[in-house]
Amino acid sequence: MTQRKRSLITGITGQDGSYLSEFLLEKGYEVHGIIRRSSSFNTDRIDHIYIDPHEEKARFFLHYGDLTDGTTLRRILEEIEPQEVYNLGAQSHVRVSFDSPEYTVDTVAMGTLRLLEAIRDYQHRTGNQVRFYQAGSSEMFGKVQEVPQKETTPFYPRSPYSCAKVYAHWQTINYRESYDLFACNGILFNHESPRRGETFVTRKITRAVARITAGLQKKIYLGNLDAKRDWGYAKDYVRAMWLMLQQEQPDDYVVATNETHSIREFLDIAFTHVGLTWQDYVEFDERYLRPAEVDLLIGDPSKTKEKLGWEPSVTFEELVKLMVDSDREALEKTKQLGNGFD
Ligand code: NAP
Ligand code: G4F
Numbered sequence: 001m002t003q004r005k006r007s008l009i010t011g012i013t014g015q016d017g018s019y020l021s022e023f024l025l026e027k028g029y030e031v032h033g034i035i036r037r038s039s040s041f042n043t044d045r046i047d048h049i050y051i052d053p054h055e056e057k058a059r060f061f062l063h064y065g066d067l068t069d070g071t072t073l074r075r076i077l078e079e080i081e082p083q084e085v086y087n088l089g090a091q092s093h094v095r096v097s098f099d100s101p102e103y104t105v106d107t108v109a110m111g112t113l114r115l116l117e118a119i120r121d122y123q124h125r126t127g128n129q130v131r132f133y134q135a136g137s138s139e140m141f142g143k144v145q146e147v148p149q150k151e152t153t154p155f156y157p158r159s160p161y162s163c164a165k166v167y168a169h170w171q172t173i174n175y176r177e178s179y180d181l182f183a184c185n186g187i188l189f190n191h192e193s194p195r196r197g198e199t200f201v202t203r204k205i206t207r208a209v210a211r212i213t214a215g216l217q218k219k220i221y222l223g224n225l226d227a228k229r230d231w232g233y234a235k236d237y238v239r240a241m242w243l244m245l246q247q248e249q250p251d252d253y254v255v256a257t258n259e260t261h262s263i264r265e266f267l268d269i270a271f272t273h274v275g276l277t278w279q280d281y282v283e284f285d286e287r288y289l290r291p292a293e294v295d296l297l298i299g300d301p302s303k304t305k306e307k308l309g310w311e312p313s314v315t316f317e318e319l320v321k322l323m324v325d326s327d328r329e330a331l332e333k334t335k336q337l338g339n340g341f342d
Contacts, residue, residue, distance in 0.1 A: 011088030018045035067111025097161035108164035194326035210327035223288025256299020
């Protein structure tokens with residue numbers, strides 16, 4: 001009998017970690033994830049796929065650990081012996097990275113280095129090959145040097161978060177070239193979903209639309225509405241991560257839709273979808289501005305399409321509407337349960 005493939009995911013409780021887990025389970029993998037100890041539950045996004053590990057059919061396992069704790073990363077790696085490692089863990093909020101730069105860099109940059117070192121030693125000691133995915137970001141292009149941005153576009157990071165991602169990107173290439181590690185960088189442009197964290201602008205807007213239509217909120221306070229992003233659907237993007245690790249050679253890939261839209265356009269579709277005009281509800285709050293902004297992102301995914309056969313399946317308009325609909329349905333369910341409605 002052939003053994004199941006084993007994968008290890010850091011950041012499994014996040015948006016992408018949850019979709020990637022579902023994807024890998026469907027492919028027949030045994031999925032292991034690293035979660036952080038928290039004083040309250042932090043597994044909302046993966047609760048629906050969790051099975052008691054005592055059950056024979058269980059293929060989904062969680063391990064306590066942290067990217068700032070190298071010893072534990074090593075221990076988990078040795079114990080699980082995964083063939084594929086997806087490094088999705090990060091303090092991933094750009095604005096917050098200006099408030100907590102040291103912690104962000106420790107997690108994003110040093111965390112990646114700790115994991116690469118652990119894999120390097122494990123591979124050397126056992127001779128077992130490990131394939132590594134690094135969750136890189138279009139934020140690395142920052143003050144863009146070329147439009148649209150592709151794999152060869154120079155980086156110009158504009159936040160502690162993106163500086164750390166650039167470090168992780170180059171360290172991943174360094175380990176590939178120095179130690180013959182099968183290591184890939186995905187350079188992913190913004191990707192969203194109903195599971196997107198509530199403080200990222202897209203989800204903040206779609207949640208507000210749901211709450212405004214339910215009479216629970218009157219205004220939404222936002223920062224810069226002129227920034228433009230290349231927004232795709234998270235479920236499509238985790239498929240690209242997996243495809244990268246199935247190739248004959250490791251490489252780096254841009255994953256994007258090749259379309260860009262402003263926050264204003266996002267607001268327009270979201271509010272119009274429920275028959276409202278966004279200008280009646282949006283207020284400015286400078287608290288949401290960043291010391292340095294990334295004005296325009298638009299990715300050229302030609303290489304990814306050609307080499308991985310990857311295509312996005314959801315348009316920008318569909319994405320906005322599905323997020324609004326999902327937040328409205330979630331609120332309706334809460335209402336029926338009588339929670340949060342006085
Ligand atoms: P997310 O929803 O913010 O999830 C981040 C995950 O990292 C969570 O599981 C979080 O755990 C975990 N984490 C945070 N600090 C950690 C630490 N010190 N040790 C271990 N785990 C830690 O992010 P996402 O949107 O899924 O993105 C996944 C990855 O792709 C991130 O690396 C992000 O920077 C990168 N990325 C995202 C996008 C995007 O548009 N979504 C685009 C490009 C790149 P808790 O649940 O306990 O907080
Ligand atoms: O939704 P955002 O916070 O996402 P941002 O900064 O583009 O970063 C996300 O995508 C990156 C990929 O490019 C990831 F690497 C990163 O981890 C994260 O997932 O902000 C988008 C834009 C920004 O220009 C911001 O200034 O929206 C603008 N914005 C305006 N008002 C706001 C707000 N952003 C947030 N979060 N909150 C606001 O009230």
